[in-house]
Amino acid sequence: MKKVAALLFISALAVLLLYVVASMPPMGDPDNPTATHVIPRYLERAEEETHTVNVVTGVILNYRGYDTMGEVTVIFCALAAVLAVLGRERRGVIHGFVDRSEVPASVIVKTMVRFMVPFIILFSVYTILHGETSPGGGFQGGAVIGGSMIIFTTIFGLYESSRRIPLKVRAPLEGAAVMGFFLVGSLGLVGGGNFLTYAWPRVAQGLHPSLVVWLTVLVEVGIGLGGAMVLTSILFAMIREEEEIAPAS
Amino acid sequence: MKMGTALNLVLILLLLTTALLAVTARDLLAAVVVFSVYSLIMALMWQRLQAPDLALTEAAVGAGVTTVLFVITIFKTRRREEE
Amino acid sequence: MAKDIVAGIFCCVGTLFFIIGTTGLLRMPDLFTRLHPSTKCDTLGACSVIVGMAVHNGWSWDLLKLAFIVCFLLLSSATCGHAIGRSALRRNIPYWKKKEANEDGHGA
Numbered sequence: 001m002k003k004v005a006a007l008l009f010i011s012a013l014a015v016l017l018l019y020v021v022a023s024m025p026p027m028g029d030p031d032n033p034t035a036t037h038v039i040p041r042y043l044e045r046a047e048e049e050t051h052t053v054n055v056v057t058g059v060i061l062n063y064r065g066y067d068t069m070g071e072v073t074v075i076f077c078a079l080a081a082v083l084a085v086l087g088r089e090r091r092g093v094i095h096g097f098v099d100r101s102e103v104p105a106s107v108i109v110k111t112m113v114r115f116m117v118p119f120i121i122l123f124s125v126y127t128i129l130h131g132e133t134s135p136g137g138g139f140q141g142g143a144v145i146g147g148s149m150i151i152f153t154t155i156f157g158l159y160e161s162s163r164r165i166p167l168k169v170r171a172p173l174e175g176a177a178v179m180g181f182f183l184v185g186s187l188g189l190v191g192g193g194n195f196l197t198y199a200w201p202r203v204a205q206g207l208h209p210s211l212v213v214w215l216t217v218l219v220e221v222g223i224g225l226g227g228a229m230v231l232t233s234i235l236f237a238m239i240r241e242e243e244e245i246a247p248a249s
Numbered sequence: 250m251k252m253g254t255a256l257n258l259v260l261i262l263l264l265l266t267t268a269l270l271a272v273t274a275r276d277l278l279a280a281v282v283v284f285s286v287y288s289l290i291m292a293l294m295w296q297r298l299q300a301p302d303l304a305l306t307e308a309a310v311g312a313g314v315t316t317v318l319f320v321i322t323i324f325k326t327r328r329r330e331e332e
Numbered sequence: 333m334a335k336d337i338v339a340g341i342f343c344c345v346g347t348l349f350f351i352i353g354t355t356g357l358l359r360m361p362d363l364f365t366r367l368h369p370s371t372k373c374d375t376l377g378a379c380s381v382i383v384g385m386a387v388h389n390g391w392s393w394d395l396l397k398l399a400f401i402v403c404f405l406l407l408s409s410a411t412c413g414h415a416i417g418r419s420a421l422r423r424n425i426p427y428w429k430k431k432e433a434n435e436d437g438h439g440a
Contacts, residue, residue, distance in 0.1 A: 056302050103422040105415070112411040116404070127305070135301035143309035150317045231314060238321050 051212040052132040060137070061216055065185070065196040072177040072223060079174060079230045086237040089167060105155045113155045120148040128224035132213060138177070138220040142227025149232045158239055165232060173229040180222020184215050257297065264290050275330050281319040288312040335387060342384030349377030362428035363420050371413035378405055 025032045042059055050058035060068050124144035131137030153161040181196075188197035267287040274280035288311030295304035356369025379402055386398045 103419045106418055109411055109415050112407060116408070119404070136305055137302065140302070140305040140309055143306065143314055147309060147313040147317075150314065154317070234318070235321075238318065238325070 050216070052216055054132055054134060056135070057132045057137055057216065057220075061219055062196075065181070068223075069178070069181045069185070069196070072181060072226065075227060075230055076175060076178055079233055082234050082237055086240070088233075088237065089162070089240060110155060113151055117148050117152055120151075121145060124148070124224070124228075128220055129217065131220045132216050138223025139227060141220075141224040143231065145224070145228035146231025146235070149228070150235055153235060153239065158236060162236060165229075170229050170233055173225050174233060175226065176229070177223040177226030180219050180226070184219050187215070253297075257294075260290055260294050260297070264294065277323050277328055277330060278320070281316060281323065284319070285312050285316040288315075335390070339384045339388035342380050342387060346377045346380030346382075346384060349373045349380060353377060363425055364417065365428065367413055367417050367420075371409055375406055375409045378409075 029035070042055060042063065046055045046058040046063075047053060050062040052058040052062070121144075124141040126141075127136035127144060128138055128141030131141070149161060149165070152164075185196040189195055264287065267283050267290060271280050271284040271287055274283060288307055291311065292304045292307040295301075295307055350373065353369045353373025356373065357366050360366040360369065382398050382402050382405075386395055389395065389398070
């Protein structure tokens, strides 16, 4: 009985959804409601107003800066929640990583990771810094840095990787994304504009128009560093063992 | 049928299959692997919808970072789903 | 025109290798034999497709990027295969042994 009811409900839902999908406007049609509202303004004037060649970055960081700032805060809150549950390592104490795997990583794997990680980080720096001209940006680059830290930690263990990014470096940088956004947003207030109007328009654009681009890059770097450190901290909190062992010599 | 439409259809079918497999798998490690494949196909679809920014994010976060975090969680807890 | 044909041939060869690799992955009986088609045909197939793309693209800076992709693909795929094989060997994962009673030739 229950199953029949569920089946009926799902069939009705499927019919409804298919009906709605069939009445949707075709994809990529210039007469779509989405394409006639604010999109033309974004596409026509983004480069002139935000000075970013990549319109997506212009929209994300400039037109919808509040939205992105909220997202960045959500990521920070996620880290806070993870640390509230799992706990952070204490300052000054280097936690060991109890390697429970039956097979330790071989020399070949270690050498390859040692060789690859710098290239991965180089790629992510490229992704972050070129966010305003090509696809990519802070979120993507930060995730790639986080991925490289994950590779390094799984092969070399928590001791080696937390020695390279110690807590006193990680902790201040975790808030870099929110802080970068807030500082750049406040610059708009100082210049007499609104919050998050980039580069206090009258002052900076009188001085040099490319200053806006540099502020965008600053926010991107903040998001990238912050995201990377948040991911690394979540990883360390998850992989950390309760007992502390003496570091391997 | 045009070439692009056929490719889209294949991708959507793969997406549906991997989504169903990820939900129904009893072995959680298998579910995680299938979920990472789902993310990869999703990244391809973003690229086909001309959103390379999202494709990059999906490939890095979905297929890379979350998979490892899930695997760590499984190793800290249990591999099999309870009945 | 000739460029397109050469690129197409390379891409077809790559796809063929992918098909062979996937078939091997599905049909081989145990982990060690499965590792053989999956890693080998992964590198060969992907590299052929990328060489096809490079031929199609002609001389440009994109060629350098494709060369880097090939390099990293070769390195990481080989390392991955090594890590899986070594880990399986150390964990004493059983080998596949041919059974006399099994006439159809595949699998125990």
